[in-house]
Amino acid sequence: MRHFHQLQEVELSESLVAVGTFDGVHIGHRVMLEQMSREAHARGLLAVVVTFFPHPVVVLRGLEGPHYLTLPDERARYLGEAGIDVVVTLKFTREMAAWSARHFVQLLRAHLGMSELWAGPDFALGHNREGDLPTLTSLGEELGYRVRVVSPFHHRGVVVSSSRVRALLAEGEVTEAAAMLGRPYSVSGPVVHGDSRGHTLGFPTANIDFWPQKIVPANGVYACRVWLQGQRYDAVTNLGVRPTFGTLPPLPRMEAYLLDFQQEIYGQTLEVAFIRRLRGEQRFESVEALTAQIQRDIQATREVLQYEP
Template sequence: MIILNNCFERINDTTVITIGTFDGVHKGHQKILKRLENVKQEKKLKSIVFTFYPHPRKIVQQYPEIKLLSTKDEKIQLLQQYRIDYLMFCPFTKEFSNMEPEMFVKYLADCFHIKHVIIGYNHRFGKERKGDVYTFISLQSQYGFEVEQIPAETINEIDISSTKIRNYLMKGDIEQANQLLGYSYFLKGKVIDGKKLGRSIGIPTANIQIEDRDKLIPPNGVYCVDVIVNKKQYKGVMNIGVNPTTDHDFSQKIEVHILNFNDDIYHQEIEVRFIKRIRDEIKFASIDALKNQILKDIQECSL
């Protein structure tokens, strides 16, 4: 997969293209990506996923505080499994957002020699989001490409969207979010120094620093997780919160106890996959009471 970061790079191959933000690469996106792969093989075309960085809503909305399901690096990781030939991260700017929909289609046709366009049922683009699948259909004869619309993907009559998944995650409903994603929601971060309180009570934790401030962090609480360290998977218990029993600075911390693991992983990047939320963060009367509860959490997450 060739990654492009300049909107005006040209591709000499004839292509099949799909366009979207692909935040989270959820089940709805996956249907589009599988169809992209099939058309690529059927028509002997090169495939392009055309997406944007930063997320368009951070540029065009008055209060751009959207939290993302996947960082740029995570999105690359998720897309790699679909045998995509070109992944375009088009820098999204105010100027780009003001491009008329018809000019955007012309730009795609000129730069990428598109022969087939696959587009989601609700995708909007161009100035004031006036463009949609019918814009492509109205111009397909002029530019010589075929348009294919992917209808709403539903599970139990619930439409899948990145917004719905964000809402589930922000409520702590990990299992419902994972169902719509088609995989376990995850985050990556570097292990940094902490107070080592966990180690002092026999339950060491890895404190994780998330570099991308736009990454959606589920709400404070305790979670059963899987942890990927050096390509090996372990069960774990993660706490997200302010550690009210021991700390008084009210700053959010993300730390995970990895079961049956005692290696030194300071300054390494690890991946944490959320399985389920098991309880709220609680202020305990003593360190012993905290330890007893953590041992119960470990037992629940080890099943």
């Protein structure tokens, strides 16, 4: 997979193209993209995704706070795993939002050789979403491309969407979110120094400095799989403000206790994959009560993860 950041960097003779934010690259996205990829490759063509960063709603609505399920490079990696050959991540601006649908598809034709535009039934592009499917189909007849519409994908009777995944994570429903993503939801970041509270308790944790605009699950304690330098470890991860210790941090902290692990890993990047929520965050009356609960969380994590692949 090749990843570009401007259409002007790409010159293709012919390709099949999908356009969208594709945040999270969930199973609904993958069904369409894998189908597009198979068809492109069967015809000796490339499968291309054009996507955006920042997310359009962040720019147009001034949305603040965590919103993203995937960072741009992370999203591109998942798109590549879905069979996409070329990803173009465009910087979304208010100027781009003013582009007409005609201008947009002309760029796709000129730089990507787009012969087919693949989309869902509610897809639109261009200023004020003027480029709905009938408009794009009409433009295609003029400019020389076809529009292929793919039905939305359902999971347990619910349409799979990035918005639904965000809502599940906000409720701590990481198992159901994983079912919609097709993989456990994960958050990455470097290990930084904390206040050594876990070490004092006998459970040294890795404090992870995650990107503040990336969504994290609801505060609580989770059974997790952690990846470090290509190796997988089991972990108990706490997300929250640690109410037992009084002074609350301004943002939730992510602290992972890697089971059966003794190495110093400051500065290294951990990827934490959330498998199951064990409990909500709670305040304990004593350090002894907290320590006893941590022991129970460790045992619960071992029991949960022994059945996970």
